[in-house]
Amino acid sequence: MRPCGPLFTPSGECRHHSDHYPAGVKVIRYGREAGASDAREAAVTISIAQKDAAAPAGQTAAILTTAIAPAIWGTTYYVTTEFLPQGYPLTVAMLRALPAGLLLLAFVRALPTGIWWGRAFILGALNFSIFWALLFVSAYRLPGGVAATLGAVQPLIVIALARLVLGRPVRPLAVLAGIGGMAGIALVVLRPEAALDPVGIAAGLAGIVSLACGTVLSRHWQPPVSSLTFAAWQLTAGGLLLLPAALLLEPALPVPTATNLIGFAWISVIGAAVTYIFWFRGLARIEPSAIASLGLLSPLVATTVGWLLLNQSLTPLQFGGFFLAIISLWLSQRAAMTR
Template identity: 65%
Template sequence: MHRNLDLLLTAIAPAIWGSTYLVTTELLPPGYPLTVAVLRALPAGLLLLLVVRKLPRGIWWSRVLVLGALNFSIFWAMLFVSAYRLPGGVAATVGAIQPLIVILLARLLLGTTLRLAAIAAAIVGIGGVALLILTPHAALDPIGIAAGLAGALSMAFGTVLTRKWQPPVSPLAFTAWQLTAGGLLLLPVALWFEPALPPLTGANLAGLAYLGLIGAALTYILWFRGIARLGPATVSPLGFLSPLTAVVLGWWWLGQTLSPAQMLGMAIVLASIWFGQRAQQAAAPGELAPASRR
């Protein structure tokens, strides 16, 4: 029962991330992806720091910088490069390889048992995402593909290391540290590559508040909590919910049509998540022991 509740709470995070595209296109000024990423991470991280009033100590300074770079700075930067150079469907399909990478990295870095059923479910999930959002006329750009793979690899390493390095603090504090570190590392990049933002409207401020407070602070607290309790190989396939939510919101809010292939893709994505969880549920009890070090 507790496991199902943990899965449900963790699944809220990628479901909310699926709304990022809608909020960005409808409420934010176009052409400032890195600046928006900074404003999404840094204010939320600083606000959480004010709440927890706890800073890293000793080795945790370097670990938090590494995790902030992997989970936010590098991941978001590569995500935006791939999104700009590739059609959305191609970029999302390339990024969908992340759960497969996580399964392999969890074996290498955590000693998690490698389950063929979980690998098969991840591959099926990638196919489901492709059906969901990939168009027949999608163009392939080598730099965009490389950036998408780099982003997936960065987030995969961040997910596994988040599990490996469990700090003696709450998920709230751990999220505050990583968001702040990621935002600070992105700040000079955004200042260098992008012009200053234009005067912000009420809609712009509402969009930024949503992405920061809900799309970053709340979701990553749930995501990191799920990694600690369930393990990266169990949590990562839930990321397939993000493109699924994006398509559903496009249909519901923007009036976009759903093709038979997309509806089949939805069914395949949901099935892959279910089968992936079933495969991971067979984990030996000792495999999740590190989560208790909090």
């Protein structure tokens, strides 16, 4: 008997009309070969051109999962001010990176080999040690709005570095999105009375350059290991580099309270160990300029958390900044997917 299914009519006749197949499906048909038995019918092979059709969907999924990381990082300001002891920036940064790195390292049970020892420490320094140390310096010397606006410059720096290091083309839409994102964040968080401390501004910009270099090099130096292992290496290296600085430059941390422990658990386990798995996984799949623009979510989430939990008010101008930042974020992702 002839098979009867989606490709055949109930009477056993093959369906040969292209409108029976969805868009993007290529149908290859083979007729009866001369001298073949009547019991043998033509084989109908369907090949689906999935590569081009699935690429946008896969890219969107990668963007959404990577965006989890900066969204969670947006809660760091609230957790730091409400749950953690004040005045220990290097110690807090070390306790955020090192326990998370060691936890992941114990899980993956894989150490770097050869050249990856040096690269792990370079990336750990750029993405964590230098960036977090300078971030806290700028946070202490600048109003939060100024520091966040400086952070919004990162996508533009990454675009330039990606051109120099990776040979990526500079897309005008990505540059426009970067400028728009910076303007949107400035409208959301910047205040007219904000004081501009030169040391704080220099530290903030240097920290952003450090993170931008780490972002581009993390894409350039893709190791033959999973994103989980890659995150473990960098977090551990960054935490180890912060350890002597915290011990030498800051007083001993007081005995933590239950509230402190909750805060440390959040910024280390959730805010570092979990989020950086998503982040480094995204770095391997998304254009550097696009992933850098996802950082705009952090100040937006931080402002939203302050509005919801700290009873902070938002003006119509800030809502306009929110809209501009979101549009710029969307444009940045569109630019990255344009070939």
